[in-house]
Amino acid sequence: MKTLQFLFRSLLVSLLIISCTDSTELSPEEEQLNSESVNKKEIALELISLMKNEKFKETTLELLRNQKNGVLLSEVLSKNTSYVDDQSSFRKLSKQSSELEKNAVSEEAPDKIEILEIWMHNPKGNTDFSNLLFSYAPKGEEKDWESVIAYDMNKKAVVLDAKITPNQPVIVIEENGIEALKKEVYHMNRLLKESGLQKSSFNGGKVHENMGANKTGGLETTKLDKIRLNNDEESWILGAAEIYAITSGIRSEDNSPEIKVITMEYLDHEGTDYYPNQILLFWDDYQYQAANIQFFEKDDSGNYKELTQTIINGVFQIIGTVTTQPWVSVLGQVAGAILEAMPEAWFRNDDDYVDSLYTIEKNKTYTNHYGARGNAKVNLSPFYVAPN
Incomplete structure (x- = not known):
C-alpha cells in the first residue's frame, strides 16, 4: 500500500511540474518531497536570476567549461561579485553555501554532508549557450528515473529524458559531489x-x-x-x-x-x-x-x-x-x-x-x-x- 501511495504521489508531483508555465513557486507536494536542507530547484531558479547578467553568465561558463568535476558555488559567487543585478538571490545563495561549507568542517558535522557545487554537462563542447538549461538529479532510486526536470533562462520547465543524454548544455546543481x-x-x-x-x-x-x-x-x-x-x-x-x-x-x-x-x-x-x-x-x-x-x-x-x-x-x-x-x-x-x-x-x-x-x-x-x-x-x- 505504501508503495502505491508513493508512486501516486510521485506521479502527481511530476504532472504538476511538467504542466507548470512559471516555475518560481513550489507546490506543497514539492515542498514535502524536497524536505532536505538543500532545495535544488530553488537554488537553480536563484542561479538563473543571477545568470541574466551577461558578465556573470560569461564568467561562470568560463569557470565550468574545462572542469571535469564540479566548482564550488561559493567560488562562482566570489568570482562574480561585481556582476550582480539580483542582490536578493546573491545573498540567499551566498548564505546557504557558506553555512553548508562551515558545517562540513565542524567536529559536529551532520550525518550527511552537503556542499553546493555546479558543473556543466556539455559533451559536444557547444559554444552556443542561448539554449542553456539548469537542472539537478531527481529524488529516489536512479533505476526508477524516467525524466529529469530542467529550467531555461526564463525559468520555464523543460522535461529531459533521464536515460538519453541531451545535446544542449545543462548546468547541474550538485550537493553530494x-x-x-x-x-x-x-x-x-x-x-x-x-x-x-x-x-x-x-x-x-x-x-x-x-x-x-x-x-x-x-x-x-x-x-x-x-x-x-x-x-x-x-x-x-x-x-x-x-x-x-x-x-x-x-x-x-x-x-x-x-x-x-x-x-x-x-x-x-x-x-x-x-x-x-x-x-x-x-x-x-x-x-x-x-x-x-x-x-x-x-x-x-x-x-x-x-x-x-x-x-x-x-x-x-x-x-x-x-x-x-x-x-x-x-x-x-x-x-x-x-x-x-x-x-x-x-x-x-x-x-x-x-x-x-x-x-x-x-x-x-x-x-x-x-x-x-x-x-x-x-x-x-x-x-x-x-x-x-
Whole structure:
C-alpha cells in the first residue's frame, strides 16, 4: 500500500511540474518531497536570476567549461561579485553555501554532508549557450528515473529524458559531489583514528612529516600508476563518479588492523584510463608486507558516520578471535568485515561497490592487474619517498 501511495504521489508531483508555465513557486507536494536542507530547484531558479547578467553568465561558463568535476558555488559567487543585478538571490545563495561549507568542517558535522557545487554537462563542447538549461538529479532510486526536470533562462520547465543524454548544455546543481566526499573522507579517517584503527596522521593520501618512516628516514609506499573502471549505465544527470578507496592491513603482531580512506577525485568516468601517480599504501604502517585496496563510489543517500561506525564494529568483532591466527588469514577477514559493513543494496548496484584488490604485496609491480570483480584494472608499483 505504501508503495502505491508513493508512486501516486510521485506521479502527481511530476504532472504538476511538467504542466507548470512559471516555475518560481513550489507546490506543497514539492515542498514535502524536497524536505532536505538543500532545495535544488530553488537554488537553480536563484542561479538563473543571477545568470541574466551577461558578465556573470560569461564568467561562470568560463569557470565550468574545462572542469571535469564540479566548482564550488561559493567560488562562482566570489568570482562574480561585481556582476550582480539580483542582490536578493546573491545573498540567499551566498548564505546557504557558506553555512553548508562551515558545517562540513565542524567536529559536529551532520550525518550527511552537503556542499553546493555546479558543473556543466556539455559533451559536444557547444559554444552556443542561448539554449542553456539548469537542472539537478531527481529524488529516489536512479533505476526508477524516467525524466529529469530542467529550467531555461526564463525559468520555464523543460522535461529531459533521464536515460538519453541531451545535446544542449545543462548546468547541474550538485550537493553530494566531490567536495562533499572530501569532507566525509576527512571525518571517516578522524573516526577511524579515534577508534584506534588508524595510527598515522593522514589526509587523503598526502604524505605528512609525522607519518611513520623507516630507519633511513624515508617512506616505502605503493603507488597507483594507472587505473581503469568498466563502463556503467549511470544517468547523465549524475555526472562524474565520486570514487574513494579503503586500504587495510595488519599493524602489529597481535593482528590489529590499520584502515585508511582515500579520495580519488580524478577518477570521474568509467571506461577511461587514468594515470594518477597516487600513493595508496604506506608500508611502515603495517607489520607485514601485504595489504588490501577496495574501491567504492559515494552513496548520495548514505550516512558516512553510520557507515564508518559499522566498519569499526565489524572489525572489532573479529579482533578478539584472530590473535593466534596467521596474519594473512586475518588480512582477508579485515577486508571481508569492511564489505560486510556496506549496505546490502550496494551489492545490487555496481556503482556503489566497485572492486577489491586483495593481498597487494610490498616491493611488487602489478601491470594490468584486475580486481576480484573484474571491474577495476590497475598498474601498481613500489615507490620510495626519500627524506629531505
